[in-house]
Amino acid sequence: MTIKLTTPSTISDFTVRRLSIYYHILDELNQNGVTVVSSETLGELSRVTSAQVRKDLSLFGNFGRRGLGYTVPELKEKLARILGLHQQWKIALIGAGNLGSALCSYKNFKRQGFEIVAVFDKHPAKVGQMWNQLKIQHMDEFSDTVQALSVTIAIIAVPLSEAQAVADIVVASGIQSILNFAPRTLIVPSNVQLRNVNLAIELEGLTYHLTHEHRPSPLG
Amino acid sequence: MTIKLTTPSTISDFTVRRLSIYYHILDELNQNGVTVVSSETLGELSRVTSAQVRKDLSLFGNFGRRGLGYTVPELKEKLARILGLHQQWKIALIGAGNLGSALCSYKNFKRQGFEIVAVFDKHPAKVGQMWNQLKIQHMDEFSDTVQALSVTIAIIAVPLSEAQAVADIVVASGIQSILNFAPRTLIVPSNVQLRNVNLAIELEGLTYHLTHEHRPSPLG
DNA sequence: AGATGTGAAGCCTTTCACAGCC
DNA sequence: GGCTGTGAAAGGCTTCACATCT
Numbered sequence: 001m002t003i004k005l006t007t008p009s010t011i012s013d014f015t016v017r018r019l020s021i022y023y024h025i026l027d028e029l030n031q032n033g034v035t036v037v038s039s040e041t042l043g044e045l046s047r048v049t050s051a052q053v054r055k056d057l058s059l060f061g062n063f064g065r066r067g068l069g070y071t072v073p074e075l076k077e078k079l080a081r082i083l084g085l086h087q088q089w090k091i092a093l094i095g096a097g098n099l100g101s102a103l104c105s106y107k108n109f110k111r112q113g114f115e116i117v118a119v120f121d122k123h124p125a126k127v128g129q130m131w132n133q134l135k136i137q138h139m140d141e142f143s144d145t146v147q148a149l150s151v152t153i154a155i156i157a158v159p160l161s162e163a164q165a166v167a168d169i170v171v172a173s174g175i176q177s178i179l180n181f182a183p184r185t186l187i188v189p190s191n192v193q194l195r196n197v198n199l200a201i202e203l204e205g206l207t208y209h210l211t212h213e214h215r216p217s218p219l220g
Numbered sequence: 221m222t223i224k225l226t227t228p229s230t231i232s233d234f235t236v237r238r239l240s241i242y243y244h245i246l247d248e249l250n251q252n253g254v255t256v257v258s259s260e261t262l263g264e265l266s267r268v269t270s271a272q273v274r275k276d277l278s279l280f281g282n283f284g285r286r287g288l289g290y291t292v293p294e295l296k297e298k299l300a301r302i303l304g305l306h307q308q309w310k311i312a313l314i315g316a317g318n319l320g321s322a323l324c325s326y327k328n329f330k331r332q333g334f335e336i337v338a339v340f341d342k343h344p345a346k347v348g349q350m351w352n353q354l355k356i357q358h359m360d361e362f363s364d365t366v367q368a369l370s371v372t373i374a375i376i377a378v379p380l381s382e383a384q385a386v387a388d389i390v391v392a393s394g395i396q397s398i399l400n401f402a403p404r405t406l407i408v409p410s411n412v413q414l415r416n417v418n419l420a421i422e423l424e425g426l427t428y429h430l431t432h433e434h435r436p437s438p439l440g
Numbered sequence: 441a442g443a444t445g446t447g448a449a450g451c452c453t454t455t456c457a458c459a460g461c462c
Numbered sequence: 463g464g465c466t467g468t469g470a471a472a473g474g475c476t477t478c479a480c481a482t483c484t
Contacts, residue, residue, distance in 0.1 A: 016428045017421060017425060020418075020420065024404075024421075040443085045405060051476075051479095054443090055476080055477090058444085058445050064443075064444050065483085066442080066444045066484055067443050067444075067483070068442080068443070068444085069443065069444080084430055084431030089423070097322075098325045098326070101321075101322065103419075105318045106318070108420075112420055112423075153427075178426075179423060179426065183244060184244075185245070185266060193425075193429045195425055197419070198240075199399075199417070200240065200332055201237060202415045203399060204236070204239075204243070205237060205415055206397040206398075206415060207303060207304035208236045208239075208302070208303050210304055210396070211303070212231075258466090269455065270465090270466095271455055272454065272455080274465090274467060274468085275453095275454080275455090275467085277466095278468070282466080285466075286464080286465055288464080288466085289464090289465065289466080
């Protein structure tokens, strides 16, 4: 009825993803000095319906005011708490290649509550190099280091052939959240959260449509 | 009943995404010398049910043999055609930063049928530099260059603040497929295919679960 | 009047289960 | 016997439409 003190037991990944999108839009609105937003407007900016926005938010509480809309800073703060962004998250990056370098130099991470606190590679030529303030460590040190630093998220940015072996090491270290950039379906226990970012799959989604949509007119 | 000569009119993005996954698994099986695979096995490797595999494939034709399974090279080839991977796709990369550099040096692109044929940036310090064999061009040259080179896909890898302006230029050039790495919901006409890769959203999907799943036992 | 919160309806996706073929 | 292909059932997500509150 009123404020839901407990988190609903099952929220779909679809919903969580949209909450993230709302959060970033609210962040931008907030920076632009916008103080109030309707589900209608938030929906347009997120490319979803206003009903979807209201339903998603209502799963976690009554954040709006009827007749008025949602207060931007307040809703942003609420979503930050829901998404777990009120704390700093420590990340271990595995793979000191081009992609790893790009991730490591991504300045906005820290502002958003994410910090890469250790970098690993297994190639002797890489180990010992300094990246920003971090010395690249050998994978043998992974488990000890992440436990000492209380790392809770691992980013895997190694070649395909090494990805599963690396995932096994990550899982063995006790880390339960993995963001994987290697183009392979990794096998991990069901208690480990795995997200994949696969460039080829995104591009193939585009080429599928390029190949099949020869419909210049609405009637095809 | 038999082979479907026409493509079904509406295939969901969920399905297309899974077809990509199957394709890459088949590619790997093929390299390992596996010649036949069942929907059961392909499902396990893709983390979906066997029924899902069969349903997805049956939308495009009868590719398997009852009692036997699917022939790996044959099914791989069929999926390649469905996904449009029987041709080379030319890509324009916009944004010559760290991420752009990582994308540009990604060797596997070419083997998979994708080739970055032009790189653009708007900053004078970048323009004129050589990346691999490509000279970085100014954004002013975008439209002319992509038309001359028959580019059909654009990758946007610029900062948030420039993303929408870049998207507008891309759309104006006639390109109808965009892969966007900027963390913003871009506004494009409905005939333009847009895919987003957003690191923050993936990480927030992980932190949501880290924050809410305090359930060591199945009974919670 | 204006906009949220929400049960119910509608729609889409996945799974089931078995007929059909190898 | 084994495995695919598929109509039907089940499940899940989105939209509708309106009661509710400011």
